[in-house]
Amino acid sequence: MKQYDINIKEYNLFVIIPYIVITAIFFIAFFIYPKQTKSETENRYLAPFPEIRISSLKDLPSDLEKYYNDHFPFRESFMELFSRTELALGKIKVRDLYISGDYILPIEYLYTEKDIALSAGKTNELMSFIQACGKKAAYVALPYKTYVYNYMLPSYLQTDYSEQNYINFTKNLKPSIKSCDAFQAYKNDSIEDTKTYFFKSDFHWNAKGAGEAFLYMIDWLFEEELINESKPENLKLEYTYIDDNYVGDLNRRYSFIFPTRESIPVFKANDSVIRYYSSYSSQDYSFDKASIQGEALPEGQTYDSVYTKNLGYYKMVNDNSLLDTKVLVIKDSMQNPMTDMFAYVFNTSEIVDIRGLKDISLYTVIENSDADLVLLMYHQNNITGEMFDFK
Amino acid sequence: MLFSSLIFLFLFLPLVLAGYYILPGTRNKNIFLFLVSLFFYAWGEPAYILLLPVSIIINYAFGLLIHRGSTGNKLWFIVSIAFNVGLIVFFKYLPFFISNINNILSLHIPVPKTALPLGISFYTFKVITYHVDVYRGIVPPQKNFICHALYISLFPQLTAGPIVKYSAIFKQLENRDHSLNMLARGITKFILGLGKKVILSNNLALIADSVFNFKSGTFGALAAWIGLVSYSLQIYFDFSGYSDMAIGLCRMFGFEIDENFNYPYISKSASEFWRRWHISLGSFFRDYVYIPLGGSRCESQLANYHNLFIVWILTGLWHGASWNFIIWGLYFGFLIALERAFLLNLLSKLPRFFQHCYLIIAAMLGWVFFRTDNISHAILYFKRLFGAGSTIDLVNPLLLLHDNYLLLIVAILACTPLFKSIVLSLAKHRFFPYAAGFGLILIYFISIMYLGNTSYNPFIYFRF
Numbered sequence: 055m056k057q058y059d060i061n062i063k064e065y066n067l068f069v070i071i072p073y074i075v076i077t078a079i080f081f082i083a084f085f086i087y088p089k090q091t092k093s094e095t096e097n098r099y100l101a102p103f104p105e106i107r108i109s110s111l112k113d114l115p116s117d118l119e120k121y122y123n124d125h126f127p128f129r130e131s132f133m134e135l136f137s138r139t140e141l142a143l144g145k146i147k148v149r150d151l152y153i154s155g156d157y158i159l160p161i162e163y164l165y166t167e168k169d170i171a172l173s174a175g176k177t178n179e180l181m182s183f184i185q186a187c188g189k190k191a192a193y194v195a196l197p198y199k200t201y202v203y204n205y206m207l208p209s210y211l212q213t214d215y216s217e218q219n220y221i222n223f224t225k226n227l228k229p230s231i232k233s234c235d236a237f238q239a240y241k242n243d244s245i246e247d248t249k250t251y252f253f254k255s256d257f258h259w260n261a262k263g264a265g266e267a268f269l270y271m272i273d274w275l276f277e278e279e280l281i282n283e284s285k286p287e288n289l290k291l292e293y294t295y296i297d298d299n300y301v302g303d304l305n306r307r308y309s310f311i312f313p314t315r316e317s318i319p320v321f322k323a324n325d326s327v328i329r330y331y332s333s334y335s336s337q338d339y340s341f342d343k344a345s346i347q348g349e350a351l352p353e354g355q356t357y358d359s360v361y362t363k364n365l366g367y368y369k370m371v372n373d374n375s376l377l378d379t380k381v382l383v384i385k386d387s388m389q390n391p392m393t394d395m396f397a398y399v400f401n402t403s404e405i406v407d408i409r410g411l412k413d414i415s416l417y418t419v420i421e422n423s424d425a426d427l428v429l430l431m432y433h434q435n436n437i438t439g440e441m442f443d444f445k
Numbered sequence: 446m447l448f449s450s451l452i453f454l455f456l457f458l459p460l461v462l463a464g465y466y467i468l469p470g471t472r473n474k475n476i477f478l479f480l481v482s483l484f485f486y487a488w489g490e491p492a493y494i495l496l497l498p499v500s501i502i503i504n505y506a507f508g509l510l511i512h513r514g515s516t517g518n519k520l521w522f523i524v525s526i527a528f529n530v531g532l533i534v535f536f537k538y539l540p541f542f543i544s545n546i547n548n549i550l551s552l553h554i555p556v557p558k559t560a561l562p563l564g565i566s567f568y569t570f571k572v573i574t575y576h577v578d579v580y581r582g583i584v585p586p587q588k589n590f591i592c593h594a595l596y597i598s599l600f601p602q603l604t605a606g607p608i609v610k611y612s613a614i615f616k617q618l619e620n621r622d623h624s625l626n627m628l629a630r631g632i633t634k635f636i637l638g639l640g641k642k643v644i645l646s647n648n649l650a651l652i653a654d655s656v657f658n659f660k661s662g663t664f665g666a667l668a669a670w671i672g673l674v675s676y677s678l679q680i681y682f683d684f685s686g687y688s689d690m691a692i693g694l695c696r697m698f699g700f701e702i703d704e705n706f707n708y709p710y711i712s713k714s715a716s717e718f719w720r721r722w723h724i725s726l727g728s729f730f731r732d733y734v735y736i737p738l739g740g741s742r743c744e745s746q747l748a749n750y751h752n753l754f755i756v757w758i759l760t761g762l763w764h765g766a767s768w769n770f771i772i773w774g775l776y777f778g779f780l781i782a783l784e785r786a787f788l789l790n791l792l793s794k795l796p797r798f799f800q801h802c803y804l805i806i807a808a809m810l811g812w813v814f815f816r817t818d819n820i821s822h823a824i825l826y827f828k829r830l831f832g833a834g835s836t837i838d839l840v841n842p843l844l845l846l847h848d849n850y851l852l853l854i855v856a857i858l859a860c861t862p863l864f865k866s867i868v869l870s871l872a873k874h875r876f877f878p879y880a881a882g883f884g885l886i887l888i889y890f891i892s893i894m895y896l897g898n899t900s901y902n903p904f905i906y907f908r909f
Contacts, residue, residue, distance in 0.1 A: 061872070061873070061878055064878035064879075066626055068882030069633055069881070069885055070628055070629050070632060072882055073889070077454070077455060077459050078459065080893075081456065084455065084456070111491065112491040114491075115446070115488045115489070118452070123450075123900035132894050132898055133897065133898050133901055135894050136895070139894070143851065145847075164837075164839065208843070210841060211843075211844055
């Protein structure tokens with residue numbers, strides 16, 4: 055036989071056999087591979103097997119495809135392999151996030167004037183209502199991770215969008231509404247210090263970063279005379295550190311391939327006996343903060359388990375607080391590490407997250423509250439969308 | 446069901462291949478393949494599930510009525526063409542025509558809301574080639590219903606071509622090659638096509654979309670050119686990749702069909718480009734529209750150019766019912782007319798490099814009409830390309846280049862015969878079968894990785 059004939063025969067075998075083997079493996083594996091109900095990487099439930107009904111027959115092919123795709127064998131492994139490949143190729147933007155070393159940074163977006171005006175209008179309405187209820191009100195803008203770590207990105211990716219968004223938002227607020235730029239809290243801190251303020255693989259900051267902004271905010275509240283008491287002298291926050299793995303929510307997107315060992319600072323008020331009320335209608339309280347915290351994962355701590363969950367409403371009462379002032383905070387998840395800080399400083403702290411508020415409206419909560427001061431406390435890029443659907 | 450979907454690759458195709466090769470005899474294989482093709486069509490087109498079988502039956506009857514020697518065959522031929530063209534006009538162009546009539550004449554004729562049935566542009570053109578060739582006596586009418594039905598419905602070409610002429614395939618309907626070599630060549634072509642589509646085209650689409658989807662035009666010239674280069678590469682690998690998969694699938698079932706793309710971006714003129722790009726469509730319009738009109742052999746130059754522009758308007762319209770596609774078609778018609786008039790002569794005096802540059806830029810600029818949604822979007826994009834920039838650049842072109850330079854380099858090289866030349870030069874080496882097999886499986890595996898990731902859909906709560 056000619057060399058060429060041998061090569062053709064060998065070529066045929068080396069193409070056909072591996073193709074059949076690989077295809078057969080995936081074909082069989084789909085039927086025998088155990089089906090998951092949830093994807094941990096995507097934090098969502100996977101498509102169930104579609105119901106076969108005459109009325110929805112025309113949707114059946116697309117529903118079956120979704121089911122097949124969601125339950126494709128080794129899917130989670132392929133997602134991890136994809137993440138590893140993208141990172142190995144040296145990309146900066148992977149899965150809609152920026153990567154800088156072992157820091158994962160969310161992208162900054164510049165919001166349109168139209169969207170900002172809409173949410174500012176709703177904020178004006180809310181603030182007017184608060185003031186009409188005889189309470190003082192203020193807007194507090196917390197730092198956005200990428201705003202703080204802008205220097206970690208190449209120069210062509212560094213933007214001032216976060217600051218622009220804040221400026222555009224506050225210029226649409228009524229002049230009577232006071233705004234605190236708590237994202238300026240770190241301006242005198244060194245880069246080495248600021249690197250310890252946010253979790254590397256999470257969207258959020260830790261208690262140390264939150265604490266700096268909290269102290270900045272307290273100073274500002276006194277400067278703006280929103281608190282009618284004497285300012286505590288030398289207010290400082292001390293932290294303890296949890297020695298455990300930390301499972302960052304952004305790490306989840308990359309199938310947890312980033313290192314999970316991170317410094318986990320927490321603030322615990324000394325000599326304080328805080329009563330935690332874990333829902334709006336609850337008369338019962340607990341002295342254990344676990345009643346408003348999430349559970350750690352087998353892989354390690356999470357933002358919820360270290361600080362608090364995003365409950366619709368909870369309240370803290372501390373008879374040993376530094377101030378007698380009562381505060382109500384309308385917040386997003388960035389407030390969570392500050393929970394005990396609020397309890398340490400304020401006599402009563404009501405914490406409201408409108409995403410979790412059920413069976414009662416925010417306006418009713420405000421009306422019924424005996425808070426002296428109401429703070430709208432969102433991170434500086436949280437200025438549009440459903441978080442402003444206050445009614 | 447896309448060829449590049451997981452359910453097709455690992456559920457449908459293995460079952461079809463197994464069933465096909467288990468069944469004895471071409472007749473049984475044909476029946477099986479026809480039924481599978483109907484299922485394939487029904488999967489993708491549940492709303493018009495009866496359209497294909499009805500079209501098959503009616504066109505089968507037409508085929509028998511229009512062959513030479515049958516009474517009134519010319520009338521039946523006209524009716525068959527009118528029926529098939531009428532189908533496309535009704536589903537694809539009627540809403541467009543009525544909307545334009547309403548706009549021009551300020552009327553309020555109700556615009557029908559007809560969805561476009563899957564593959565109608567492809568299988569009706571196949572049927573037209575059959576009828577014309579039967580009418581001309583080039584091929585006998587297909588009396589075997591299954592063979593006729595299989596020709597029209599063969600699933601590898603059903604939804605996205607190539608437009609295979611009946612005369613090129615009719616003998617294979619009853620007698621074809623099921624050798625291991627044919628199967629291996631089919632798998633090779635299929636996997637290469639899959640790689641082009643999934644690894645190259647889908648990733649290039651992400652770059653192109655990141656620019657083109659900014660319809661407000663908030664990007665500068667560099668971003669505009671990156672978007673356009675990426676789209677030019679995307680559409681080539683998307684279409685040629687899908688064609689390669691179709692050709693590969695046909696080979697797996699014993700059918701040998703012609704190539705549909707021949708490295709179009711190495712052309713030196715628009716005329717050459719259209720001999721290399723979507724070859725089956727170009728040859729359809731040449732053989733069944735241009736030449737019957739007289740082609741370039743009319744007595745007057747004006748008639749020649751008239752025929753050229755008819756073909757290019759139809760080519761544009763075939764791609765879609767919108768002014769963008771008509772302008773795109775006319776753009777190429779105009780270029781080719783210029784080339785015939787004097788431009789080719791002029792270009793031939795230039796070094797080859799400049800001829801290639803001319804074609805690449807001309808083709809890319811044409812793609813602006815193809816990709817943009819409407820004329821105003823196209824105009825805005827052209828402005829950005831030529832420096833009438835936005836004051837804000839929300840697309841980060843340097844990031845696009847940083848993260849995708851390797852993809853762009855590989856894609857640009859893959860537009861040329863370079864990789865093919867390297868492979869062919871290694872073909873006689875002893876290790877070639879192992880290396881080629883390994884390379885193909887690597888492409889297959891990487892494609893699976895990308896496909897396994899396409900359903901990635903995280904619930905993003907953390908923004909708040």
